Amino acid sequence: MAIIPINPKPHFSKKPAVRNPKSFTKRDVEALSAVIREAKEIRNRYAHGGDGITDYKTERPNPTE
C-alpha cells in the first residue's frame, strides 16, 4: 500500500487535464435535453413525495419477509 507522506509538497501542472476535449453541436444539446426530460419522467414514475430523487416507492426489500 502506498504511504501518504506526512509532509506532502504542493503539486502544480501546466498540462491540461483533458487531452482531446469533446465538442458538441446544437443537436447534441437537444439530445441531452431529451435525456433530462426522460430522467424527469422516471423520477415522477418512481418517486413519492419527499425529495423525489432518492426516495423510491418500489424495489425495496421488505425486511419482514
Place this chain on the structure above:
Amino acid sequence: MAGMELLTTKLKGLTLRNREVYLDNDFLSFLFNDEDALAAALSFFAGSTLIVDRITAFEFLRDMYVPEEMNSRQQFLTGPAFNTPTDSSLHDSALHDNALLLSRIYAHSRTGGGKSNYSMADLFLAARAMLHAGSALTVTGNTKDFPPCIFDLVAAFNWRQKGDGTVCVFSVLRFNREKFETRQNLLDQVGQPTKD
C-alpha cells in the same frame, strides 16, 4: 428560454474561453434537472472545457439503484457536453498530496464560526483546481466548501426557476496561488521556535 431569468456576472478581463471548468456535484445535478439551465450554462461557458472529475461523477451516481435512473445519469455524464480528466492515474498521488495540504490549511486558517469539516469530495475537487491552477475554474453552489483564504470568486451564474421563482446561485471560483503560498508559509511556522 421564455420565462427563464438568468443573471451572470464576471470579473472584468476574465475570459472563460480555453478554461478547464470543473463542475461540483450540486451544479451538475442542477443542470441535470433543468434543460433550459443546461442550455444557458453551455452558452455561458462556451469555448471552455467542462469537466466532471471522477470523484464528482461518483457523487452524481451514488445512491441510485433504479436502473432507468442510473442509465439516464450515465447517459448525461458521458454525453457530448462533459469531459473526464484523461490524466487521472498520472496525478493520483499529486491530488492526494494537494488535498491533504489544503485540509491542513483550511483547518489552520479557520477562525471562530468557520467551517471545520470538509468532505473528501470537496477536498479532492479543490486539489484538482490547485493542480491545474493556471487554467482551472470551479463552479459550485456551496462557496463555503472552497474557502476565501484560498479561492477567489471570479464569476456568478444565477438562475431563477420557473415554478416558485427560487433563485439558484452558483459561483465560479479560481484557486489563488499567492494566497495558498501565504497560508502555507504561516502553516510551516506552526511548532517552530518564535524569533525575537
